[in-house]
Amino acid sequence: MATLATGMLCDRIGLRRTMVWAGAAVAVLAVPSLVLAAGGLAGGFAGGALIGACKGLLAIPTLVAMSQLFPAGVRVTAVVAHLSAGVFRKQITAAAQAS
Incomplete structure (x- = not known):
């Protein structure tokens, strides 16, 4: 879901701004998601989902940026x-x- 959202966000506000906002979100959410993931089975699922969402935030903008390099x-x-x-x-x- 995060991947689809950032794709639409790239179209609306541009690639550079999307990369900045997604990078900031990952920087803010990285430690809490790892703390959640260390908290047992339910925390592991919740933390893993949050880590996956963080990865999804940067997936599409990174591929778009790589394709624009060449x-x-x-x-x-x-x-x-x-x-x-x-x-x-x-x-x-x-x-x-x-x-």
């Missing part, structure tokens, strides 16, 4: 290469730590 001719290739580099870096780091 010209239209290479946009898909560049975004996929960027995401793949993050995935492969994680795998290489994990393999190096296991050795």
Whole structure:
């Protein structure tokens, strides 16, 4: 639900303002959601839902911002290469730590 709301918010107030407001919301809600998540089963579900909502607040604006970084001719290739580099870096780091 938060992802859909921020998508509409991006259209209304712009990407930059949405990123600022979503980042501020995540900064304010991060610690309380973790405290909630540490409070037993019900708190775990509530805290997990709040953490998921925080992630959803930044999901669409981040993807939109990444797509705007590149010209239209290479946009898909560049975004996929960027995401793949993050995935492969994680795998290489994990393999190096296991050795």
